[in-house]
Amino acid sequence: MSAAAELQRHYRDRTAAARAASARGRKVVGLVGSTVPTELVLASDAYPLTVAAAPGGPTPNADRYLERHIEDDVRATLEALLAGAYAWLDLLVLSRAWDSHLELYYTLKEIVRLGESECIPPLHLYDLLHGQTPANRTYGLERVRELRSRLAALTGVTATDQRLRAAIRAVNGQRAALRRLAEVRRDPAAGISGKEALTVIGAGRFLEPAVHEQLLLAYLAEERPRLEARRRLLVVPGTPLSDLRLHTLLEEAGAVVVAEDDSWGSRSVGADVPEDAADPLEAVFDAYFLHVPSPRVAPAAARDEWLRSEIERGGIDAVVFFIPRSDHWFGWDYPRLRSLVEAAGLPALLLRDLEREAVVDALTAGVRGR
Amino acid sequence: MEERTTEERTTDTDRVQLQSTRLAQRYQRAWFQDLRRRVFEEGVPYALTSATTPHEILDVFEIPYVTNEWWSSLVAAKRASGYYLDRLEERGFHDGLPHYGAMALAALLDKDNPNAPWGGLPRPALLCARLVDQGTERLWSLMAEACGAPFVPIEVPGSTVLYPRWWEVARRNWEDVFETHRIDRVVGCFRELVAECERITGRRFDEERLRALLERVQEQEECFDEVRRLICEAPKLPVRLPEQLTNVMTAQWHRGSDWALEHARRFRDEVWERVEAGVAAFPDERVRLGWVGVGLWQNTDFYRAFEESHGAVFVRSMYLSIASDGYLRYGLRDPLRALAGRYASFNETLHVAPWLPEWTVADCRRHRCHGAVIVNLGSAVKFTQRALEVAGIPTLVLDADAIDTRGWDEARMREVMAEFLERRLGA
Numbered sequence: 001m002s003a004a005a006e007l008q009r010h011y012r013d014r015t016a017a018a019r020a021a022s023a024r025g026r027k028v029v030g031l032v033g034s035t036v037p038t039e040l041v042l043a044s045d046a047y048p049l050t051v052a053a054a055p056g057g058p059t060p061n062a063d064r065y066l067e068r069h070i071e072d073d074v075r076a077t078l079e080a081l082l083a084g085a086y087a088w089l090d091l092l093v094l095s096r097a098w099d100s101h102l103e104l105y106y107t108l109k110e111i112v113r114l115g116e117s118e119c120i121p122p123l124h125l126y127d128l129l130h131g132q133t134p135a136n137r138t139y140g141l142e143r144v145r146e147l148r149s150r151l152a153a154l155t156g157v158t159a160t161d162q163r164l165r166a167a168i169r170a171v172n173g174q175r176a177a178l179r180r181l182a183e184v185r186r187d188p189a190a191g192i193s194g195k196e197a198l199t200v201i202g203a204g205r206f207l208e209p210a211v212h213e214q215l216l217l218a219y220l221a222e223e224r225p226r227l228e229a230r231r232r233l234l235v236v237p238g239t240p241l242s243d244l245r246l247h248t249l250l251e252e253a254g255a256v257v258v259a260e261d262d263s264w265g266s267r268s269v270g271a272d273v274p275e276d277a278a279d280p281l282e283a284v285f286d287a288y289f290l291h292v293p294s295p296r297v298a299p300a301a302a303r304d305e306w307l308r309s310e311i312e313r314g315g316i317d318a319v320v321f322f323i324p325r326s327d328h329w330f331g332w333d334y335p336r337l338r339s340l341v342e343a344a345g346l347p348a349l350l351l352r353d354l355e356r357e358a359v360v361d362a363l364t365a366g367v368r369g370r
Numbered sequence: 371m372e373e374r375t376t377e378e379r380t381t382d383t384d385r386v387q388l389q390s391t392r393l394a395q396r397y398q399r400a401w402f403q404d405l406r407r408r409v410f411e412e413g414v415p416y417a418l419t420s421a422t423t424p425h426e427i428l429d430v431f432e433i434p435y436v437t438n439e440w441w442s443s444l445v446a447a448k449r450a451s452g453y454y455l456d457r458l459e460e461r462g463f464h465d466g467l468p469h470y471g472a473m474a475l476a477a478l479l480d481k482d483n484p485n486a487p488w489g490g491l492p493r494p495a496l497l498c499a500r501l502v503d504q505g506t507e508r509l510w511s512l513m514a515e516a517c518g519a520p521f522v523p524i525e526v527p528g529s530t531v532l533y534p535r536w537w538e539v540a541r542r543n544w545e546d547v548f549e550t551h552r553i554d555r556v557v558g559c560f561r562e563l564v565a566e567c568e569r570i571t572g573r574r575f576d577e578e579r580l581r582a583l584l585e586r587v588q589e590q591e592e593c594f595d596e597v598r599r600l601i602c603e604a605p606k607l608p609v610r611l612p613e614q615l616t617n618v619m620t621a622q623w624h625r626g627s628d629w630a631l632e633h634a635r636r637f638r639d640e641v642w643e644r645v646e647a648g649v650a651a652f653p654d655e656r657v658r659l660g661w662v663g664v665g666l667w668q669n670t671d672f673y674r675a676f677e678e679s680h681g682a683v684f685v686r687s688m689y690l691s692i693a694s695d696g697y698l699r700y701g702l703r704d705p706l707r708a709l710a711g712r713y714a715s716f717n718e719t720l721h722v723a724p725w726l727p728e729w730t731v732a733d734c735r736r737h738r739c740h741g742a743v744i745v746n747l748g749s750a751v752k753f754t755q756r757a758l759e760v761a762g763i764p765t766l767v768l769d770a771d772a773i774d775t776r777g778w779d780e781a782r783m784r785e786v787m788a789e790f791l792e793r794r795l796g797a
Contacts, residue, residue: 067749099504102528103749109532110723110753129525130501135558136525142551295504300511328468329505332512335462352464 003218004196007203014206015085018049021208022088027155030086032077032104033095034263034292036126037284038209039273040144042167043159044151050205051092053080054243065107069328073242074100078107082117089121091154093147096127097294098240099329124150128289130296137289144285164280168273174209177216178269184220186232186258186315191224194233194257195247201268202242227256231363234310235260236337237322238330246322246351249359255318259310261303266310267293295329303333304340311344318347320362325352387651388644390637391613394620397629402488405434415495415570418474418513422500422716423524424560424709426587426626430579431567433496440623441491442473442773443667448487451668452776454480469773470664471509478516493517495570498563500524502717522566524559526714527552534724536715537695537732544699544711556710564706581705587626588698593634594618595694600641601685602736606650608641611661611684612670613651618690625697656681657797660734660763662754663745664772665689669780676787680797686737688720688730695719695729723750727757734763741795743768743787764794 001009010017022028029041030051041048055072062078080086094105105125111117127143129136152158159167178201185192200219204212233255235246241264247257259266271291277283289297293306310316319341323330334350341348349362386392408414417428417435428435445451451469454476459465461479463472477483477491494517499510501523514521533539533547540547564575597618601608609617617637624630652674661684666672676682696719699712719725727750734742742758742765744751751767758765768786771777791797 065752067751096528105528106532106722106750113532113534113724125528125530127528127530129527129555130504130507130523131525135555135562139527139555296507300508323464325466327464327466329503329508331464331467332505332508334464338462 002222003215004200004222007200007215007219010203010206011199014052014054015049017207017211018047019088021047022090027090028088029151029154030089030092030121031095032092033097033101033126033294034268035095035097035128035288035294035297036093036147037144037288039164039167039171039284040148040159040281041151042170042209043163044148045155045157045163046090046151047208049089051077051081051086051089052205052240052242053077053085056243056245065111066103069326070100070103071239071324071326073240074098074104078104081108081120082111084119086121087119091124091150092121093124093126096125096129097292097296099296128297132290132297132299137286140289141282141285144281148281159281161280164284165275168275168280168284170209170213172272172275174204174213174216175269175272177213177220178204180220181216182259182266182269186313188227188229188256191226193227193247193251194235194260195244195251197257198241198244198247198260198265202264204268205264230254230256231317232256232258232315234258234307234316234319235262235265235322236307236319237262238327238334239322239324241265245354249354249356250320250363252356253359253363255363257320258316261293261306261310263293267306300333300336304337307337307340308344311341311346316346318349318363320349320351322351322354324354386613388609388613388617388637388640390633390640391616393636394616394633397633398620398623399488401624402436405436406489406492408434409492416492417496417498418491418494418517418519419497420471420499420502420506420510422502422713423498424563424713425623426580426583426709427560427563427567428498429583429626430576431571431573433567433571436491436494437623438471438474438499440619441477442470443619443665445473445477445487446668446773446775447670449668449775450487451773455774455776468505468509469771471506473773475509475513475516478513494519496566497521498524500526500713500717520566522559522563524563524713525555526717527555529715529718529722532718532722532724534728535732536719536725537729540695540715541698542700544701544708544714548711548714552714553707553710556714557707560706560710577705580709581702583626584702584705584708586631588700590621590625590631590634591693591697593631593638594621594690595698597638597641598690598694598736600638600645601690602738604645605648606653606655607658607683607685608644608649608651610651611673611687614690615665615670615687618693622689622693652677652681652683654681655683657741657791657795658683658685658737658739660684660686660730660737660739660742661745662688662730662734662742662758662765663748663751666745666770666772668771668773668775669778672783675784676791676797680788680791682791682795682797684743686734686739688733691729691733692720695733721749723753724757726750727754730754731757731761731763734758735761739763741765741790743790745770745772764790766790766794 018028027046029046038048053076055076059075059079061082062075094101096102184190185197241262273287338348351362421439457480621630621633673684699708744767746767746769755765
């Protein structure tokens with residue numbers, strides 16, 4: 001099996017590798033959100049598995065509990081949890097970088113209290129506050145130490161400085177491979193579509209970092225046909241890109257996505273954690289606190305800066321904003337981000353629905369607008 | 371009680387039945403005109419805040435404040451929300467963004483409008499809001515940018531322990547119920563607000579003054595606690611919901627002030643007199659309804675629209691009940707901490723299960739509600755609807771916007787309500 005096929009398999013069957021680890025007796029910790037440090041879970045001798053069911057299917061059980069403003073990905077994840085898809089997890093850690101994840105935490109607690117599901121794993125809230133202030137950093141450091149204690153109680157292994165440094169090296173290795181992919185995919189000769197990039201990046205959420213790194217490097221070494229000339233898009237979504245629907249629609253309409261402002265895509269790389277930090281736990285915390293994109297923790301200016309730098313790199317024909325109908329926050333940022341794109345002389349295309357017709361309309365309007 | 375004129379005594383079936391209501395309306399209008407005069411003519415700095423922020427700290431520094439939610443309700447009541455929402459859409463802010471908090475942003479951006487309600491919103495010197503969701507910081511930062519004023523956010527950590535019957539213990543054991551690490555962080559934010567107030571006024575924070583103010587707030591909320599008891603126990607509703615809202619919220623926006631405490635006492639006494647005299651807001655009352663969620667500010671007449679047709683009266687809303695259950699926090703040894711004990715979970719008690727559903731069921735039962743209407747905004751609506759139904763209180767979820775007049779279909783809403791009253795409550 002090629003590395004591409006192997007990565008696609010893990011992207012589709014999101015729990016396969018973790019279930020195998022669990023069967024071998026390893027503790028598996030589910031993570032909701034991008035701001036829970038993988039290094040800490042690894043250093044506690046547990047398997048870190050992102051819990052994110054692919055949205056798009058029916059969610060009748062989740063709909064009994066969730067309000068309409070909750071995003072599709074969270075709805076799909078609750079549906080999977082209620083169906084028992086994650087009942088075997090040893091712990092489920094929910095971060096608060098997105099409001100919906102906090103609502104999911106409260107909803108799961110209430111479902112447990114009401115005795116309406118036996119499938120919910122033990123829960124832990126990894127509470128990060130809004131903004132990167134010194135006081136919020138102090139609060140966050142207390143929470144990361146609390147999480148270390150919880151994980152140590154679960155596995156019997158404390159994430160010592162030595163164990164953390166080993167985990168930091170492993171995740172930095174994965175980041176280096178992701179960084180290489182982000183560079184290569186912008187070259188049409190590499191033959192990497194946006195959909196495929198999202199798949200091979202996303203697979204890393206379900207694999208151990210070292211395994212993902214090796215598969216990514218093997219994938220980059222594989223031969224692919226050059227991509228034909230297409231409009232090159234940068235995507236700025238208002239909801240996590242935990243599935244392929246948006247990229248599929250855009251690329252079926254004749255474009256190629258070369259970058260996306262989302263931690264499921266180009267921004268999964270994050271910042272390396274210094275391997276020689278005096279306090280590796282603090283260093284791990286800071287890497288996530290300061291560099292992982294999210295609506296709650298990361299300031300709006302950080303998003304502007306990333307977008308500006310990506311545009312300045314060149315090779316982008318248009319920027320697509322996706323604001324789902326359920327959006328209740330990204331719309332405050334949109335006019336500012338749109339101005340930033342237009343000031344750079346690029347078309348800013350707006351999508352509200354994941355429908356073929358809407359995508360074609362938006363792309364056509366972008367062509368006309370140039 | 372103030373003496374009422376003959377004319378006022380003979381208009382009890384009119385829209386406004388209580389003398390307190392008229393006084394509250396007059397006071398609020400005069401207060402805002404005075405605020406505008408002081409801000410524009412005397413250069414007095416004022417603060418624009420959200421409802422669930424510690425206004426008491428601003429009072430200690432004598433910094434006047436306008437509450438964003440009050441401004442939104444005023445704009446909606448003047449039926450100007452559609453105009454302002456259109457202005458926001460012109461600037462690229464889509465229609466699905468929360469409307470309730472957005473009126474102030476629209477007013478600040480639309481600064482040259484000569485027809486703004488009550489003359490428009492003056493430019494604040496300080497903004498302060500609790501970050502209730504991830505959009506709040508964005509919205510308030512936009513407002514801060516629009517007026518060039520500093521923004522002090524109030525951060526509240528997530529709750530990890532959710533006692534179902536919080537209101538039974540939170541008045542005194544708030545430290546246990548709302549978690550020490552959460553209260554610690556909120557106190558930290560309050561200190562940041564204090565520092566900003568000290569910078570603006572050039573004065574030092576006076577803790578004794580805050581304690582004295584909080585004691586007056588406690589007395590005010592105790593008055594409202596008594597009003598709730600009177601309403602719950604009276605054979606028939608003595609004061610209509612719109613008048614409850616006007617009296618409670620006007621005093622709450624000025625809580626702890628001499629006027630607010632005097633008004634709370636006056637309102638309590640007038641309600642007591644009506645109960646003693648056997649006066650009912652609508653004598654042919656047959657069905658009692660609880661209103662759950664944000665007030666329908668754009669159309670408060672809706673609350674009395676089913677009296678004649680179905681004998682239905684709205685007896686309950688969160689506004690009066692939260693005044694006692696949410697605001698009363700005894701134990702003022704450290705007044706800033708007691709204040710944090712109040713605000714650490716304000717949003718959670720009104721939006722998170724089991725806190726909202728359990729409290730709503732208990733409060734509706736206490737008000738002897740036959741049915742409940744939930745306005746479909748915010749979180750935990752489904753949990754609350756289910757809890758009410760399980761408790762034997764038929765519940766309607768009304769898909770309505772509390773602020774935006776543009777999508778309101780009066781005929782359709784009346785039809786939905788009439789069907790609910792007839793089919794579920796036999797009215």
